[in-house]
Amino acid sequence: xxxxxxxxxxxxxxxxxxxxxxxxxxxxxxxxxxxxxxxxxxxxxxxxxxxxxxxxxxxxxxxxxxxxxxxxxxxxxxxxxxxxxxxxxxxxxxxxxxxxxxxxxxxxxxxxxxxxxxxxxxxxxxxxxxxxxxxxxxxxxxxxxxxxxxxxxxxxxxxxxxxxxxxxxxxxxxxxxxxxxxxxxxxxxxxxxxxxxxxxxxxxxxxxxxxxxxxxxxxxxxxxxxxxxxxxxxxxxxxxxxxxxxxxxxxxxxxxxxxxxxxxxxxxxxxxxxxxxxxxxxxxxxxxxxxxxxxxxxxxxxxxxxxxxxxxxxxxxxxxxxxxxxxxxxxxxxxxxxxxxxxxxxxxxxxxxxxxxxxxxxxxxxxxxxxxxxxxxxxxxxxxxxxxxxxxxxxxxxxxxxxxxxxxxxxxxxxxxxxxxxxxxxxxxxxxxxxxxxxxxxxxxxxxxxxxxxxxxxxxxxxxxxxxxxxxxxxxxxxxxxxxxxxxxxxxxxxxxxxxxxxxxxxxxxxxxxxxxxxxxxxxxx
Amino acid sequence: xxxxxxxxxxxxxxxxxxxxxxxxxxxxxxxxxxxxxxxxxxxxxxxxxxxxxxxxxxxxxxxxxxxxxxxxxxxxxxxxxxxxxxxxxxxxxxxxxxxxxxxxxxxxxxxxxxxxxxxxxxxxxxxxxxxxxxxxxxxxxxxxxxxxxxxxxxxxxxxxxxxxxxxxxxxxxxxxxxxxxxxxxxxxxxxxxxxxxxxxxxxxxxxxxxxxxxxxxxxxxxxxxxxxxxxxxxxxxxxxxxxxxxxxxxxxxxxxxxxxxxxxxxxxxxxxxxxxxxxxxxxxxxxxxxxxxxxxxxxxxxxxxxxxxxx
Numbered sequence: 082x083x084x085x086x087x088x089x090x091x092x093x094x095x096x097x098x099x100x101x102x103x104x105x106x107x108x109x110x111x112x113x114x115x116x117x118x119x120x121x122x123x124x125x126x127x128x129x130x131x132x133x134x135x136x137x138x139x140x141x142x143x144x145x146x147x148x149x150x151x152x153x154x155x156x157x158x159x160x161x162x163x164x165x166x167x168x169x170x171x172x173x174x175x176x177x178x179x180x181x182x183x184x185x186x187x188x189x190x191x192x193x194x195x196x197x198x199x200x201x202x203x204x205x206x207x208x209x210x211x212x213x214x215x216x217x218x219x220x221x222x223x224x225x226x227x228x229x230x231x232x233x234x235x236x237x238x239x240x241x242x243x244x245x246x247x248x249x250x251x252x253x254x255x256x257x258x259x260x261x262x263x264x265x266x267x268x269x270x271x272x273x274x275x276x277x278x279x280x281x282x283x284x285x286x287x288x289x290x291x292x293x294x295x296x297x298x299x300x301x302x303x304x305x306x307x308x309x310x311x312x313x314x315x316x317x318x319x320x321x322x323x324x325x326x327x328x329x330x331x332x333x334x335x336x337x338x339x340x341x342x343x344x345x346x347x348x349x350x351x352x353x354x355x356x357x358x359x360x361x362x363x364x365x366x367x368x369x370x371x372x373x374x375x376x377x378x379x380x381x382x383x384x385x386x387x388x389x390x391x392x393x394x395x396x397x398x399x400x401x402x403x404x405x406x407x408x409x410x411x412x413x414x415x416x417x418x419x420x421x422x423x424x425x426x427x428x429x430x431x432x433x434x435x436x437x438x439x440x441x442x443x444x445x446x447x448x449x450x451x452x453x454x455x456x457x458x459x460x461x462x463x464x465x466x467x468x469x470x471x472x473x474x475x476x477x478x479x480x481x482x483x484x485x486x487x488x489x490x491x492x493x494x495x496x497x498x499x500x501x502x503x504x505x506x507x508x509x510x511x512x513x514x515x516x517x518x519x520x521x522x523x524x525x526x527x528x529x530x531x532x533x534x535x536x537x538x539x540x541x542x543x544x545x546x547x548x549x550x551x552x553x554x555x556x557x558x559x560x561x562x563x564x565x566x567x568x569x570x571x572x573x574x575x576x577x578x579x580x581x582x583x584x585x586x587x588x589x590x591x592x593x594x595x596x597x598x599x600x601x602x603x604x605x606x607x
Numbered sequence: 608x609x610x611x612x613x614x615x616x617x618x619x620x621x622x623x624x625x626x627x628x629x630x631x632x633x634x635x636x637x638x639x640x641x642x643x644x645x646x647x648x649x650x651x652x653x654x655x656x657x658x659x660x661x662x663x664x665x666x667x668x669x670x671x672x673x674x675x676x677x678x679x680x681x682x683x684x685x686x687x688x689x690x691x692x693x694x695x696x697x698x699x700x701x702x703x704x705x706x707x708x709x710x711x712x713x714x715x716x717x718x719x720x721x722x723x724x725x726x727x728x729x730x731x732x733x734x735x736x737x738x739x740x741x742x743x744x745x746x747x748x749x750x751x752x753x754x755x756x757x758x759x760x761x762x763x764x765x766x767x768x769x770x771x772x773x774x775x776x777x778x779x780x781x782x783x784x785x786x787x788x789x790x791x792x793x794x795x796x797x798x799x800x801x802x803x804x805x806x807x808x809x810x811x812x813x814x815x816x817x818x819x820x821x822x823x824x825x826x827x828x829x830x831x832x833x834x835x836x837x838x839x840x841x842x843x844x845x846x847x848x849x850x851x852x853x854x855x856x857x858x859x860x861x862x863x864x865x866x867x868x869x870x871x872x873x874x875x876x877x878x879x880x881x882x883x884x885x886x887x888x889x890x891x892x893x894x895x896x897x898x899x900x901x902x903x904x905x906x907x908x909x910x911x912x913x914x915x916x917x918x
Contacts, residue, residue: 140871141690222661223691228654281690297700298863299774325772325861326870333759333771489876493640529655 129318131588131606133599134331134340138298138324142284143277144265145216146224150510150597153262154344155322157598158303159199160265160286163190163209164256168592168600170419170514172256176204176266176287182550185251192242196310198268199291206238211269213246220277226263230255253550257513289315289602298324316590316605332583335360341588341606344597346581348406348462354583363582364408365593368417368514371463372572373454373470374507378533381446382503388570389430390440391504394477395470396432397575404465409576414516414563415509415523417577419595421552422516422559427567437477448478453502455495457488463506466575499532507572512596516559517546524571534571615900619893626889627679630882631672640664640688640876662688675882684886685879687872694883697868704774705864708787708856709849711780713842715788716795721831723792724799728807729826739796746793751852755786755859772861783860787852791845798841802834809833843899847892 137151144152144160165175177190196204213236221227232252237245248255258264271285284292289311290303303320323340325331328347334340336357346354346362354362373395375382382388401409412418413427452474456467464485471481484502486495495501511519521543522528526535539562546558582593590603641659659665663674678685684694727739762782763771769781806812807830815829816822854866861867865884872880 137871140687141692146690222657225654225658228658231654278692281692296774296863298867299861323773323861326867327756327859327861329756330759330772330859330861333764336764337767337771339771489874493876 129316129606130320131317131342131601131604132321132323132340133342133344134323134325134334135344136324136326136328136331138301140297141281142292142295143224143281144267145221145226145263146281147226147262153596153598155301155303155599156265156284156286157288158290158320158601159284159288159292160267161288162259162261162265163192164260166257166260166596168594170595172260175260176209180256183245185550186248188246188248188255189239190244190246192244193310194242196287197308198271198287199285199306200268200271202268202270202285204266204268204287205241206244208266208269209244210236210238211272212264212266215267215272216263221263224263229258229261229263251548251550253547253552253555254513254515254517257515261512290317290320293319300324311602314602316603317601320601335583335585338585341585342591343583346583348408348581350583351406351408351581359586361584361586363584363593364579365582365595366410366417366419367578367580367595368419368511369578370412370415370417370509370511370574371466371576371578372415372507372574373504374572375504375570376499376502376533377571378499379503381444381450382452384444384446385568385570386440386444387446388573390437390444390446390477391474391479392430392570392573393433393440394437394474394479395573395575396473397573398432400466400469401576404462404469405576405579408579408581410579412574412577414566415507415572415574416511416516416519417514420511420514420516420519422520422546422556422563424560424563427560427563430573434473434477441477441479446479449480450478451480451482452504453484454481455484455486455491455501455505457491457506458485459488460506467506497529497532514596516562517555520559520562521547524566536565536569538565539569612901615897619897622893623886623889627676627882627886628672630885631675632668634876634878634881635668635671640878679886684883687880688877689875689880694879695887697880698865698884698887701863701865701868704862705850705853705857705866707780708783708853708862708864709846711784712787712791712849712852712856715784716791719788719792720795720799723796725803725826725831727796727800728803731804739800743793743796743800746789746791746796748793749790751786751790752855752859754789755783755856758782758786759859772859774861774863783856783862786859787849787856790852791849794845795838795841798838799834802837803830806830806834840899840902843895843902846895850888850891 135151135154137149139147139149139152139155141147142152142156142159144156147156162175163177164172164180167173174193176193176196178193180188180190183189190209192204192206192209198204198208202208213230213233215221216227216230217233217235232248232250232255234247234249237247239245252258265286267280268285272280275283282295282297287310289306289309291306293302293304295301300321300323303322305315305318309315323334325334325340328345328350331340331343332346332350332353335343335354351362354360373391375388375391377383377388382391397411401407401411410418411429412423413425413429414423416423418425454467454470456463458464464483467483471483474481491501491505496505496507507523509519509523523531524534524536524539525531525543526540542558542562542565546555546562549555580593580595580597584591584593587607589605589607592600592603594600641655641662641664656665663671666674675685682695684698686693687697723739723742727736730736759771759782762768770779771782773779807826812825812829815825820828850865853862853864854869856862857864857866858870865888868880869884871877872884
């Protein structure tokens with residue numbers, strides 16, 4: 082008996098030893114560089130070093146493979162595009178010094194001279210051509226970014242620092258997109274030598290910081306790009322992004338001083354942050370807007386009077402004030418006030434339950450009529466919003482049934498198939514900051530996320546807006562479009578979200594981004 | 608013995624095939640991964656169709672399943688939709704961190720459960736026993752998510768003894784291991800207590816005592832060692848629960864293991880990663896169960912002979 086117990090104990094110990102041994106080996110593999118000193122640094126932050134707590138790891142750094150905001154949070158410091166956006170969202174020169182339309186379908190870029198990639202490779206017209214060949218070719222097919230650049234036919238090299246972008250069709254939002262995700266410039270020689278898989282975890286760009294080490298699901302360390310083209314930038318020597326998915330844990334790390342900046346503060350956490358003298362709560366408007374969208378083919382919400390009544394019955398101001406703690410903004414259409422196409426003069430439908438009741442009576446809707454409202458079960462904030470809506474609609478005689486469903490099933494399956502009930506939560510980012518994409522994909526007949534809404538006038542206005550580069554003409558079309566949508570009420574716009582950040586007061590020159598793309602070029606620490 | 612082993616192996620193959628089929632079909636009922644892939648863009652319908660084709664998702668499910676099975680038998684569990692990395696490589700990379708956490712949790716559980724169990728059994732009915740049993744009950748009742756956050760607030764934020772999250776060195780292992788171990792220690796302490804009680808009533812304990820051996824030696828050498836047999840098998844069976852528990856703990860403590868990888872993959876509908884990791888984890892569970900069953904056979908020959916019936 083004794084001997085047998087001995088065998089079991091031994092094998093258990095062996096297993097443990099194997100696991101521990103295997104483990105230390107593996108952890109070294111996952112990081113691009115062993116980093117034994119990092120522990121002490123986390124405890125005593127040195128000068129000119131910054132640690133940020135962000136919620137997610139993008140897992141792939143290749144700009145054409147990604148579809149995550151988490152990518153942009155970090156990768157904005159590593160990669161750059163031909164153009165960039167300022168913090169107040171204006172387009173400004175990036176790796177291109179200037180650009181002009183030679184004709185309707187030829188966009189010419191003059192490139193910045195003397196820029197090098199982090200590996201020393203020169204930035205030039207070849208690199209731009211390579212980047213777009215890859216994005217628009219076979220390589221790009223495997224990722225979601227190609228779709229955003231479908232209007233580009235090809236890129237032609239004119240001379241070492243001039244390229245022509247030949248377009249298939251007019252694309253008024255192309256420049257905004259080039260300041261976005263997939264179009265950032267990658268180094269041809271490095272990519273060809275190291276291959277796709279290596280590039281995924283060891284990205285090289287022209288940005289202000291270069292990647293020093295990356296440990297999946299743990300952290301990424303960036304160091305200053307000494308030969309950055311912008312004089313005097315960046316100011317920081319080293320930046321560490323730690324991936325901490327739980328907001329509670331991020332706040333705890335903020336309180337212990339292990340991180341200096343926290344992304345995605347929850348409304349329930351604002352009081353704890355305000356209560357700490359060394360922390361500052363920062364807020365910034367986001368392009369994300371929430372609305373209640375109707376299935377316009379379902380009774381009784383197929384009747385515009387019923388939809389209008391619901392819009393009057395919802396008290397969005399009260400929802401923002403109480404449930405969002407004031408961290409939200411009223412909007413009159415399904416876009417944020419930052420996007421081109423927003424018309425500040427379009428009226429809001431303010432809370433008016435009497436008018437709602439009257440409209441419902443006119444539409445012949447009986448008291449106690451039941452309506453489904455679908456929302457993703459993981460969205461705790463919107464769950465409260467939905468409960469408030471349930472109550473408010475109850476006051477005008479409508480019985481709302483809340484259906485909490487899995488987030489992915491909700492967006493990928495229920496909405497596109499028109500199975501998300503009479504009403505559902507609709508959230509949208511509008512990353513191009515131009516109403517074009519949002520309006521087109523939401524209201525154009527047959528689009529993925531628009532299974533039922535159709536209006537001839539809307540189609541016509543969308544066509545007009547897309548067919549010209551003349552921003553004045555486009556704005557006129559958008560104004561009319563907003564007005565038309567206001568009358569048809571395919572949705573009730575509720576609010577534009579406000580993103581909250583916690584920042585340690587020792588950090589200077591940090592501006593939280595509206596689009597989650599953190600620009601740390603001007604940031605420093607005391 | 609050989610027949611027993613062959614039967615168990617065939618049984619395992621069948622279970623793996625069944626799991627593969629179930630997970631393959633279920634994961635495809637949960638929605639379309641492609642539309643989720645466009646968080647940072649606003650794609651047209653054509654773009655969605657095109658990407659779906661490129662990922663092989665336009666084929667009928669049975670064709671996809673056939674191809675998957677074929678690949679699986681050559682050891683290829685597919686590549687991630689998101690990163691293009693092979694699922695096996697991803698599992699390899701994360702397995703170490705998860706096993707470390709699981710063993711850390713087990714270590715804490717044993718560290719607490721054995722003394723608590725022994726004291727409860729030896730001083731049965733005393734105040735110590737009372738507190739021991741209350742402790743076990745608390746351990747079983749705590750939700751590990753809540754416990755994890757409490758540990759962070761107390762030991763990282765207030766006291767500053769341990770780091771709150773991340774994975775840099777051994778001190779980062781302490782809080783998540785305690786969170787994981789405390790919960791298991793409740794059940795384990797009860798088990799140690801009852802086994803000790805049973806063992807301490809055996810004739811050979813009295814024999815040992817009558818030989819004049821010191822009481823603590825009797826308890827440790829004769830009592831505990833025999834009481835540990837059911838504990839060791841129990842630990843084997845609890846291994847799955849422990850791996851399951853790491854999913855939540857990894858999320859709370861930002862621990863870079865399989866649990867977090869799986870949560871990410873599920874929220875992004877990364878089919879190959881979900882399928883591959885569930886199948887590989889089930890391989891592991893089946894293997895551990897097989898080891899436990901075989902170790903029964905070593906410990907007690909009666910089980911080996913009656914193996915067929917015991918199933």
